[in-house]
Amino acid sequence: MTHAQPAHRRSLATFALSFLTLILLAGAPSVLKAQVEENEATLKGTVLDGESGEPFEAVQVEVVRAESGERVAGGSTDLRGRFSFSRLEPGSYRVMASFIGYSREESAVVEIASDGEVVEMDPITLRVQAIQVEGIEVEAERPDVSFEVDRTVYRVDGLPAVGGGAATDALANVPELDVDIDGSVSFEGNTPEIYLNGRPAPMDGDALTAFLEQFPADMIDRVEVIPNPSARYDAEGSGGIVNIVLREGVELGITGNVFANMGTRGDLGSGARVNMMRDARSLQVGGFLRQSRRETVSTRFQENLLADPVDFLERERFTERDNLTAGMDVSAEAELREGLRVWGTARVNDEGRDNEASTLDRRLNAGRDLTFQSERLSSTDRDRTTLDGRMGVTREMESDRGDHEWSAEARWNRRSDDRFTLTETLALEEALLDADPYLARGIQDELDEARSRLTLRTDYTRPVGQETIIEMGLRSQLRDRDSNQLRRLFTGEDVDEREDTGYTYTRSFHSGYLTFSRSFGDLGTQIGVRAERTDTRFELPTGERFDNDYMNVFPTVNLNWRFDGGRQVRVSYSQRIRRPWPGRLNPIDRSDDPLVRQVGNPDLEPQYTHHARLEGRWRGGLGTLSFTPFLRYTTNEWAEIRRVDAAGVATETWENLTSTRQYGASLSASLREVAGIRGRVRLSGRREVRDSGPLDLAFPSSSFRWSVRGNASSQITSSLGAQMRVTYNPAREVPQGRRSSTIMTQVGVRQRFMDRRASLNVMIRDPFDLYDSTFESRDPSFVQLAGTNESRRAAVISFSYNLGSPGRR
Numbered sequence: 168m169t170h171a172q173p174a175h176r177r178s179l180a181t182f183a184l185s186f187l188t189l190i191l192l193a194g195a196p197s198v199l200k201a202q203v204e205e206n207e208a209t210l211k212g213t214v215l216d217g218e219s220g221e222p223f224e225a226v227q228v229e230v231v232r233a234e235s236g237e238r239v240a241g242g243s244t245d246l247r248g249r250f251s252f253s254r255l256e257p258g259s260y261r262v263m264a265s266f267i268g269y270s271r272e273e274s275a276v277v278e279i280a281s282d283g284e285v286v287e288m289d290p291i292t293l294r295v296q297a298i299q300v301e302g303i304e305v306e307a308e309r310p311d312v313s314f315e316v317d318r319t320v321y322r323v324d325g326l327p328a329v330g331g332g333a334a335t336d337a338l339a340n341v342p343e344l345d346v347d348i349d350g351s352v353s354f355e356g357n358t359p360e361i362y363l364n365g366r367p368a369p370m371d372g373d374a375l376t377a378f379l380e381q382f383p384a385d386m387i388d389r390v391e392v393i394p395n396p397s398a399r400y401d402a403e404g405s406g407g408i409v410n411i412v413l414r415e416g417v418e419l420g421i422t423g424n425v426f427a428n429m430g431t432r433g434d435l436g437s438g439a440r441v442n443m444m445r446d447a448r449s450l451q452v453g454g455f456l457r458q459s460r461r462e463t464v465s466t467r468f469q470e471n472l473l474a475d476p477v478d479f480l481e482r483e484r485f486t487e488r489d490n491l492t493a494g495m496d497v498s499a500e501a502e503l504r505e506g507l508r509v510w511g512t513a514r515v516n517d518e519g520r521d522n523e524a525s526t527l528d529r530r531l532n533a534g535r536d537l538t539f540q541s542e543r544l545s546s547t548d549r550d551r552t553t554l555d556g557r558m559g560v561t562r563e564m565e566s567d568r569g570d571h572e573w574s575a576e577a578r579w580n581r582r583s584d585d586r587f588t589l590t591e592t593l594a595l596e597e598a599l600l601d602a603d604p605y606l607a608r609g610i611q612d613e614l615d616e617a618r619s620r621l622t623l624r625t626d627y628t629r630p631v632g633q634e635t636i637i638e639m640g641l642r643s644q645l646r647d648r649d650s651n652q653l654r655r656l657f658t659g660e661d662v663d664e665r666e667d668t669g670y671t672y673t674r675s676f677h678s679g680y681l682t683f684s685r686s687f688g689d690l691g692t693q694i695g696v697r698a699e700r701t702d703t704r705f706e707l708p709t710g711e712r713f714d715n716d717y718m719n720v721f722p723t724v725n726l727n728w729r730f731d732g733g734r735q736v737r738v739s740y741s742q743r744i745r746r747p748w749p750g751r752l753n754p755i756d757r758s759d760d761p762l763v764r765q766v767g768n769p770d771l772e773p774q775y776t777h778h779a780r781l782e783g784r785w786r787g788g789l790g791t792l793s794f795t796p797f798l799r800y801t802t803n804e805w806a807e808i809r810r811v812d813a814a815g816v817a818t819e820t821w822e823n824l825t826s827t828r829q830y831g832a833s834l835s836a837s838l839r840e841v842a843g844i845r846g847r848v849r850l851s852g853r854r855e856v857r858d859s860g861p862l863d864l865a866f867p868s869s870s871f872r873w874s875v876r877g878n879a880s881s882q883i884t885s886s887l888g889a890q891m892r893v894t895y896n897p898a899r900e901v902p903q904g905r906r907s908s909t910i911m912t913q914v915g916v917r918q919r920f921m922d923r924r925a926s927l928n929v930m931i932r933d934p935f936d937l938y939d940s941t942f943e944s945r946d947p948s949f950v951q952l953a954g955t956n957e958s959r960r961a962a963v964i965s966f967s968y969n970l971g972s973p974g975r976r
Contacts, residue, residue, distance in 0.1 A: 208279045209565070211251040212288035214244050214264050222248025223293060225313045225320070226266045227729075233259035233276045242686060243315075251570055253630055257281055262288065269293040285565050312837060312847075314735060314784055314793075317693070317725050318393040318410075319343065323384060333457075334382040334411065336932075340892055340913070342835060342849040342876055343392050344409065350376045353406060354392065355797065356829060356853065356872070357776065358745065360404030363411050367401065369514065369555035369580045371748055377518060377551070382494070383438055383455050385426040385967055388414045394780055394797075395723060395739035398680040398695030399626070399638055402721040405745040405776040405801060413453075414440060421970065428928075428965030433460035433489075441970070447502030454495040461488045470950040473813040478538075479531040480762070480815055486524045493517050506565070511558035522547040528762065530815075545590040545759060553582045571629045578622040586614040590759040609657035610759045616669075620646040635685040638695075641678070648672040648749050652757065667708040668757050672749040674703045682723075693725040699744075705752050705769055713752070713769040719744060733786025740779045747771045747805070751821050764818040771821050774803040790839045796832040797853075809944060809951075825858040846879035870900030886919040904944030904951075910937045911959070925968045933959040 210230060216223045228250045230240040239260070240252040262274040272291050279286055313320045321341050339346040345353045352359060361368045361375060368375055391410040393400075400408060414424065423441035428434070438455030467482040493516070500510040523546055530539040559576035590610040626640035651669040682695030698720050705713040726738040753767040777800045784793040803823045811817045831853025838846050852873035874897070880890040892913045899906055915930040938959040944951045 208255045208257065208282060208284040208286065209251060209253045209570075210255055210260065210262070210277065210279065210286050210288065211249070211570070212262065212274075213290045214248045214250070215290050215292045217269075217292045217294035223266065224248055225315050226250075226264050226293065229263045230255070231261050231263060233261050241688075242691075255279055257284075262291065264291045264293060266293055314737075317395070317397060317727075317737075317739065318391045321390045321392070323387045323389060333459075334379040334384055334387060336913075336930075337384040337387050337390060337411075338379070338409065339894075339911075340878070341390050341392065342847060342878075343833075345874075345896075350380045352379070352409065354394070354409065355406065355799070355831070355851075356855070357406030357799070357801075358404065359392075359406035359409045360401070361409055361411065364413055365410060366557070366578070367403070369516075369553055370582060377490075377520075378516065378553075380459070380490075383426065383428075383436055383457060385424075385428070385965065386413055386438060386440065386453065386455065388412050395725065395741035395778055397638075397693055397725060398682050398697040398721065398723045399640065401642070401678070402697055402699065402719070402741075402743045403746065405743055405774060405778075407741075407743075407778070423970045424967055425970075426965060426967035428963055430459075430961055430963040432961045434458065434961070434963060436965075449498075449500045451498040452496075454493070456493045457491075459490045459492075461490075462486070463488075465953065467951060467953040469811070469815070469817075469952075471811055471813075471815045472947065472950065473811065474815065476533040478533065478815065479535065481529040481531065482526065482762075484524060484526045486522065488523075489521045491519045506563040508561045508563075509559070510561070512556070514553075514555040516553040518549075518551045520547070520549040520551075522549070526760070542593045543590060543760070544593070545588060547586060547588040549584070549586040551582065551584045553580070555580045571627075573625070573627045575625045576623070578620075578624075580620040580622075582618045584614065584616040584618075586612070586616075588612040588614075588759060592761070611655040611657075612652060612757075612759065614650070614652045616648065616650040616652075618646070618648040620644065634687070635683065638680070638682040638684070640680055642676075643678075644674075644676040646674050646676075650749070650753075668753075668755040669708060670749065670753050670755075671706045672704070672752070674701065676701050689729045691725075691727040691729075693723075695723045697721045697723070701746075705749065707753075707755070715772070717773070719775075733791075735784045737782040737784075738780070739782075740777075743776050743778065744773050745776070746773045747821070751805075762816055764816060766818065766820050768821045771805065772803050772823055774801055774805060774823070776801045788839075789841070790845075791835075791837040793835045793837075794832065795835075797830070799829040801827045801829075810946060827858070828856045829853050840882070843883065844879060844881045846877060848875070848877035850875045872899040873897060886923070887917070888919075889916045890914070904942055907939070907941040909940055912937065921968070924970075925966070928965045928967075929962065930965070931960075931962045933961070936960045 214223045214226045214228065215221065222244075224244050224247070226244045226248070228242055228244060229238055230252050231238050239255065242250060242252070244250050257279050260277045260279065262277065263271065264274075265271040270293060272293055274288060274291055277286060277288055312322070323337050335346050335350050335352075338344050338352055343354060344359075345356075347353070352361065361379070363369070368378070370378055389412045391408075391412065393408040393410060396408045421441065421443050423439065425437075425439040427437040429436075434457075436455065436457040438453065438457075440451065440453035443450045463484075463486045465484045465486075467480070467484075469480040469482075471478050471480070494514070496512065496514040498510070498512040500508060502508045524544070526543040526545075528541050528543070529537055532538050555578070557576060557578040559574060561572065561574040564571040564573075588611070590612075592609070622642065622644045624640060624642040626638065628636060628638045630636050649669075649671050652667070654666040654668055656666065676699065678697055678699040680695060680697040682693060684691070684693045686692075698718075700718050702716045703714065705715075721742045721744070723741040724739060728736045730736075751767045751771055752769045754769050756764045756766050758765040778797070779799075780795060780797040782793060782795045784791060802825070804827045805821050806824055807819060808822050809817055809819050831851065833849060833851035835847065835849040850873070852871065854869060854871045856869045858868070874895060876892070876894040878890060878892040880888060882888050892911075894909075894911045896909045898908045911933060912935060913930065913932050914934055915928060918927045919925065920927075936958055942953045944953070
């Protein structure tokens with residue numbers, strides 16, 4: 168703990184200075200553009216998907232001389248299907264575009280008459296082609312997975328097993344990601360940062376988990392896994408970035424989609440999205456409503472080794488949770504004049520949750536005889552509202568060396584959380600009451616929490632020379648959280664004791680980045696660096712304050728080679744940070760369980776991760792094979808630690824371990840469609856070596872974990888498709904214990920009709936009811952066996968209809 172300094176005033180002053188810097192930078196692009204010397208010509212264009220008419224990203228594009236066929240430039244299209252090649256000499260050229268499963272297209276001759284000319288080509292359209300596989304002719308479809316320079320893209324439209332489900336179902340179908348029973352997402356055992364449409368999600372922690380469990384998968388277009396993001400992205404998140412891209416309209420006129428779904432476990436959902444595009448203006452409006460129910464039975468058997476003689480605790484807990492979530496978003500964009508666009512988005516989400524729980528505790532002596540029994544009932548009503556607004560401007564400027572782009576964005580986010588919890592203990596152990604006179608027979612908690620976040624950023628991209636692109640930018644953020652929680656304790660004498668368990672948290676954050684990207688023939692390179700300054704303050708109701716100020720520099724490297732024969736190699740490295748969210752810092756016990764204390768650690772420090780990967784991919788006649796070894800080194804990694812005292816009361820908190828080293832690899836195979844069936848299988852394994860440092864914990868210093876997952880899909884007819892997914896995780900060692908093996912299966916069937924505009928999905932999760940999870944933990948003070956007996960088996964039926972063009976193949 169450090170004593171208070173004028174950190175808040177300093178943060179506001181720094182934030183104001185950064186805001187002034189952003190305004191000054193707004194004029195920089197015009198100055199930089201004026202300094203660009205007029206030189207060779209530029210050739211630009213767009214590639215479209217012939218099936219849907221949408222822009223086609225990651226298409227290989229080559230520029231060749233019309234007469235000799237000599238290759239003079241090459242690259243791939245961006246997310247808008249655009250390409251641009253600068254420093255071309257006057258002459259005649261052709262452009263070649265190709266993508267696996269599509270016909271190779273060649274443009275008409277394009278003439279460049281003079282230096283400094285900027286030529287915009289007519290769009291190039293790629294169409295599905297028939298492929299011969301061992302004498303069988305099949306019609307290829309646009310791949311559900313694409314391998315790009317710094318990310319792997321998975322299209323949700325190609326996953327029938329997620330129809331009618333939530334975002335967590337879509338993420339669970341991504342081979343590289345793991346989603347546990349609580350909805351937490353991990354990548355190679357680490358927590359990634361979740362993005363929406365290329366920006367950090369408007370919530371974090373348990374609020375983000377709840378959002379992903381409720382957000383409809385039918386509104387998602389694709390999921391992008393970015394293991395080592397470039398310096399352009401924030402360095403937050405030890406497991407890279409998972410970017411969820413929502414569906415958007417791309418055609419003039421009115422397009423959109425509507426959907427509705429219903430499940431066997433009380434799940435209901437519906438939503439719609441309408442896109443209106445006219446000339447250089449667009450408007451998108453979407454909304455959804457989702458209701459879900461979840462029932463869980465958990466058990467715990469604990470042996471208290473500090474008691475003499477030892478005693479035991481048996482616990483059985485039943486929980487029923489009902490959720491009702493509604494969301495709405497509006498996006499608008501307009502081109503004021505050529506190259507100048509303004510845009511804005513607004514999003515509101517409201518989640519209501521009712522939680523009913525009953526807990527039965529049974530005390531046993533050394534002979535396993537019952538000595539005491541108590542029952543605790545709790546009821547929670549919660550309402551959480553999230554508001555998120557963004558507005559920005561983008562200026563595109565043409566020059567003889569290529570396009571310059573400058574953008575600025577302001578974002579404001581606010582989340583309010585109101586919660587009321589009433590807990591009643593029907594019978595209470597007198598020994599516990601004697602040990603703690605404030606232990607309540609009844610507890611009433613009232614939470615009123617508000618969190619706000621203001622972010623300002625500016626980015627500038629410009630070409631330098633023939634194959635080099637420079638990106639630079641600044642970002643400033645000010646966030647605060649005011650958590651007011653009033654606890655009333657009703658003791659045996661009906662005395663009303665009040666306790667304030669809230670806190671305030673403030674964090675200011677300022678960063679700048681610089682990246683260089685250059686192509687050397689078939690080798691693409693990208694290096695970058697991001698510098699960040701962070702100032703945090705955590706204050707308790709008693710006035711006690713914990714300040715933490717630090718400066719970091721994060722390098723990134725991405726190298727990508729493309730070889731003949733469909734071979735590709737990608738090497739990447741990044742350093743990232745994961746900061747503890749305020750709930751893990753609060754040292755005040757906020758648990759309503761008299762036998763389990765849950766306290767934070769205000770001295771918890773950020774954890775830092777170095778991550779290096781080598782990814783090799785080969786495309787052949789039967790499909791694609793990839794091999795990915797990786798190494799990850801983390802310092803100050805967190806672990807949730809449980810300790811039990813002589814009275815049998817457990818305390819759960821968070822501690823920093825000294826370091827963790829992970830090294831492993833994954834082997835993936837993606838099979839092309841043969842006899843109507845295609846599929847993917849992924850086998851991954853990693854060894855983890857831990858150093859607990861000064862902590863005296865009883866868990867192994869190393870462990871090995873592996874998993875296998877696969878899916879198979881079949882286009883039974885031109886309009887009927889099916890998919891099955893299986894994931895198996897063997898038992899594994901974790902800090903203070905061991906988790907059991909788990910297996911999860913999922914089956915989906917999709918029927919398209921009405922010229923592929925409409926689809927009917929049936930998704931069955933865990934059809935054989937195989938999922939089961941147990942956890943055994945061990946410490947010098949206790950031995951505990953815990954399990955969660957929650958049936959995951961469910962069936963969901965959903966219907967969707969697309970307005971506008973037919974659905975994508």
